[in-house]
Amino acid sequence: MPPSSTFPLIGILGGGQLARMLALAGIPLGLRFRVLDPAPAVPAADVADHIQGDYTDPDALARFAEGLSVITYEFENVPARCLTHLGSILPASVPIYPPPAALSIGQDRLLEKQLFRSLDIPVANFADITSLDDLHHHTHPSRIGLPSILKTRTLGYDGKGQAVLRPEHASSLASIYHALNPSGTTPLILEEFIPFQAEASILALRTIHGEIRTYPLIRNVHSSGILRRSCAPFSSFSSDLPFNPADLQQQAVTAATRLLNHFRYVGLLTVEFFIKDGILIANEIAPRVHNSGHWTIEGSISSQFENHIRAVAGLPLGDTAMITPDTCAHLANLVGDLPDIADPAGFLTIPGCHLHLYGKSPRSARKIGHATMLGAPTDPRAVKMHEIASSLWKV
Amino acid sequence: MPPSSTFPLIGILGGGQLARMLALAGIPLGLRFRVLDPAPAVPAADVADHIQGDYTDPDALARFAEGLSVITYEFENVPARCLTHLGSILPASVPIYPPPAALSIGQDRLLEKQLFRSLDIPVANFADITSLDDLHHHTHPSRIGLPSILKTRTLGYDGKGQAVLRPEHASSLASIYHALNPSGTTPLILEEFIPFQAEASILALRTIHGEIRTYPLIRNVHSSGILRRSCAPFSSFSSDLPFNPADLQQQAVTAATRLLNHFRYVGLLTVEFFIKDGILIANEIAPRVHNSGHWTIEGSISSQFENHIRAVAGLPLGDTAMITPDTCAHLANLVGDLPDIADPAGFLTIPGCHLHLYGKSPRSARKIGHATMLGAPTDPRAVKMHEIASSLWKV
Numbered sequence: 103m104p105p106s107s108t109f110p111l112i113g114i115l116g117g118g119q120l121a122r123m124l125a126l127a128g129i130p131l132g133l134r135f136r137v138l139d140p141a142p143a144v145p146a147a148d149v150a151d152h153i154q155g156d157y158t159d160p161d162a163l164a165r166f167a168e169g170l171s172v173i174t175y176e177f178e179n180v181p182a183r184c185l186t187h188l189g190s191i192l193p194a195s196v197p198i199y200p201p202p203a204a205l206s207i208g209q210d211r212l213l214e215k216q217l218f219r220s221l222d223i224p225v226a227n228f229a230d231i232t233s234l235d236d237l238h239h240h241t242h243p244s245r246i247g248l249p250s251i252l253k254t255r256t257l258g259y260d261g262k263g264q265a266v267l268r269p270e271h272a273s274s275l276a277s278i279y280h281a282l283n284p285s286g287t288t289p290l291i292l293e294e295f296i297p298f299q300a301e302a303s304i305l306a307l308r309t310i311h312g313e314i315r316t317y318p319l320i321r322n323v324h325s326s327g328i329l330r331r332s333c334a335p336f337s338s339f340s341s342d343l344p345f346n347p348a349d350l351q352q353q354a355v356t357a358a359t360r361l362l363n364h365f366r367y368v369g370l371l372t373v374e375f376f377i378k379d380g381i382l383i384a385n386e387i388a389p390r391v392h393n394s395g396h397w398t399i400e401g402s403i404s405s406q407f408e409n410h411i412r413a414v415a416g417l418p419l420g421d422t423a424m425i426t427p428d429t430c431a432h433l434a435n436l437v438g439d440l441p442d443i444a445d446p447a448g449f450l451t452i453p454g455c456h457l458h459l460y461g462k463s464p465r466s467a468r469k470i471g472h473a474t475m476l477g478a479p480t481d482p483r484a485v486k487m488h489e490i491a492s493s494l495w496k497v
Numbered sequence: 498m499p500p501s502s503t504f505p506l507i508g509i510l511g512g513g514q515l516a517r518m519l520a521l522a523g524i525p526l527g528l529r530f531r532v533l534d535p536a537p538a539v540p541a542a543d544v545a546d547h548i549q550g551d552y553t554d555p556d557a558l559a560r561f562a563e564g565l566s567v568i569t570y571e572f573e574n575v576p577a578r579c580l581t582h583l584g585s586i587l588p589a590s591v592p593i594y595p596p597p598a599a600l601s602i603g604q605d606r607l608l609e610k611q612l613f614r615s616l617d618i619p620v621a622n623f624a625d626i627t628s629l630d631d632l633h634h635h636t637h638p639s640r641i642g643l644p645s646i647l648k649t650r651t652l653g654y655d656g657k658g659q660a661v662l663r664p665e666h667a668s669s670l671a672s673i674y675h676a677l678n679p680s681g682t683t684p685l686i687l688e689e690f691i692p693f694q695a696e697a698s699i700l701a702l703r704t705i706h707g708e709i710r711t712y713p714l715i716r717n718v719h720s721s722g723i724l725r726r727s728c729a730p731f732s733s734f735s736s737d738l739p740f741n742p743a744d745l746q747q748q749a750v751t752a753a754t755r756l757l758n759h760f761r762y763v764g765l766l767t768v769e770f771f772i773k774d775g776i777l778i779a780n781e782i783a784p785r786v787h788n789s790g791h792w793t794i795e796g797s798i799s800s801q802f803e804n805h806i807r808a809v810a811g812l813p814l815g816d817t818a819m820i821t822p823d824t825c826a827h828l829a830n831l832v833g834d835l836p837d838i839a840d841p842a843g844f845l846t847i848p849g850c851h852l853h854l855y856g857k858s859p860r861s862a863r864k865i866g867h868a869t870m871l872g873a874p875t876d877p878r879a880v881k882m883h884e885i886a887s888s889l890w891k892v
Contacts, residue, residue: 129856149524425820456525457525461504
């Protein structure tokens with residue numbers, strides 16, 4: 103507890119690495135943090151008061167809500183019941199940002215894609231799948247066809263809860279369907295397979311006054327459904343693509359702006375895209391800070407974490423520009439294991455390499471940290487950083 | 498408590514803003530922090546386990562020392578008894594860095610100046626004052642004379658424990674002497690008054706392997722004995738001075754290197770200088786991170802806080818260069834009061850301005866935060882930042 107309790111207390115639902123980095127960015131602004139998370143030990147506990155409890159436990163929610171100035175969240179699968187209960191016990195002066203409507207859309211791939219379509223944001227063809235018959239119907243070549251992707255509408259992340267349906271699966275759709283929907287009650291969505299040339303994301307902010315700012319478009323590489331590396335700005339990492347980077351940036355800003363204004367959003371929103379033939383095709387939104395933006399800690403004048411906190415706390419936004427006009431940022435995720443906690447794998451011996459560990463015990467397919475490097479796209483130090491990160495990758 | 502207790506735990510003596518910023522820099526490296534401080538509420542408590550207890554209380558020291566990997570400190574007035582006791586209870590594998598010898602020298606202005614002289618580091622003329630007779634003797638025009646400065650040898654900071662003796666004080670030396678030494682037992686030092694043209698400091702690091710790195714020389718402005726603003730690199734803020742900045746940098750590096758090697762130092766050492774006629778005259782050392790280096794958080798590839806932690810934790814040092822070769826950094830201290838905790842005085846409305854609050858209740862002459870701006874020496878945004886900071890200054 104700091105000397106003065108006059109400093110605002112920010113509540114975060116979820117105590118993982120995103121909450122940890124939000125608090126690390128907000129504490130220098132004089133803010134204090136409390137997280138609610140059912141796990142007994144969480145990454146944010148180093149920098150925040152941790153209330154251990156279930157998101158729907160009224161007693162835990164009451165202890166969490168006591169004295170907060172604002173509530174935000176670090177993951178999109180917050181149960182609706184949690185927010186309803188919080189709304190019923192919070193004073194009217196304590197907002198929940200970003201707006202829960204963005205959360206409920208972000209939790210459901212079908213609603214999300216319907217929203218993209220309604221806002222004229224390019225989106226892959228999709229269909230609601232409520233039965234095996236639906237699946238057979240929509241995988242017919244005259245409709246979405248094969249290849250396509252069958253996903254659970256809710257609770258998917260990092261490649262979990264989805265299956266690619268290839269033409270050779272035409273006769274085995276039933277088994278894939280039942281594997282994703284063993285109870286017969288899991289809502290599914292079928293999505294057109296986009297043979298994309300690149301993946302991208304944009305981080306965008308909106309304040310309570312309606313001011314909107316965006317970060318430069320980010321180029322992403324996933325592997326086994328998990329983000330492996332990100333580079334920014336996209337324009338500096340697109341020499342292999344025959345597209346106009348300024349046009350891509352404009353498409354991303356347009357999509358993000360429509361979404362932010364639709365929700366009367368407050369805070370940071372992430373939109374992920376596939377790029378095909380020069381068109382950004384919206385894949386999903388995350389109503390929160392995002393892994394693909396972790397390089398903003400070193401690469402941007404104000405990071406995604408600081409700006410999300412500024413937005414939800416009602417403070418003016420910081421500058422979203424790169425720290426210099428020609429800055430390029432490389433991000434590598436550390437997934438799985440580390441040989442040595444003290445100087446993991448030698449990242450710190452690379453000049454200019456920034457290491458971020460989340461205080462998590464290593465295990466397969468677990469994001470335990472990331473490394474950042476500022477430097478030209480072909481900077482040998484960045485190549486070295488990515489090499490080390492790849493050698494550790496365990497999925 | 499983080500999920501895994503395998504992450505090293507760093508102990509810091511003192512829980513003020515320097516400990517707070519050390520922990521904020523070290524937590525992303527996967528390190529955890531514990532501070533010992535007698536105050537009930539301290540700035541570092543937001544980011545570290547706080548043991549409340551006196552620095553000489555064996556019980557508090559035992560609780561503090563339990564499970565630590567290394568001990569460091571954030572202020573130079575740690576009682577010798579504290580370190581002696583810690584030395585007696587710590588396992589041999591747990592070091593105290595920087596070495597306590599640097600602490601005891603840094604606590605005593607006489608020993609400090611004697612060390613400068615022995616290392617051939619330019620220093621103002623000085624004399625040990627153990628009696629009023631000594632004072633009359635050394636203020637004689639044939640010796641140090643007047644003007645000069647009478648200081649307590651120990652426990653002075655931010656302009657406290659010192660008095661400027663001007664020629665008109667020749668007949669009232671006794672009253673000034675007794676005001677600084679009411680008990681008759683306070684050891685004093687008389688120092689030559691240096692009519693300096695500028696003030697400067699350097700931050701320098703040494704690892705356990707003897708590697709040394711330095712940050713660019715910093716230009717400082719004090720007011721009422723308290724650091725008011727700092728700018729770096731000195732070379733970009735010296736157009737009013739007829740000195741060769743590269744030569745000044747070299748003098749500072751030479752002085753710091755001699756001191757680091759003398760102590761077989763581990764961690765960050767600050768040396769403060771007066772500049773007179775192109776010569777750096779050493780004024781004092783601080784065996785710790787330093788207020789004049791707070792701009793390194795935004796202005797340097799690795800900050801003074803991260804690098805001190807890397808050094809004492811036995812990790813490789815980070816790059817001490819500015820984030821780009823032409824980066825200039827401005828630092829303004831917030832001393833006294835703030836009109837509004839939420840967006841104090843509008844700092845956050847200045848594009849690119851970074852605000853750091855320490856979680857302290859405002860009061861006169863108290864450092865409650867700082868603001869940083871990267872930009873050219875005459876950047877109007879920096880001018881605005883300094884104007885706001887000056888308007889708040891209450892000493």
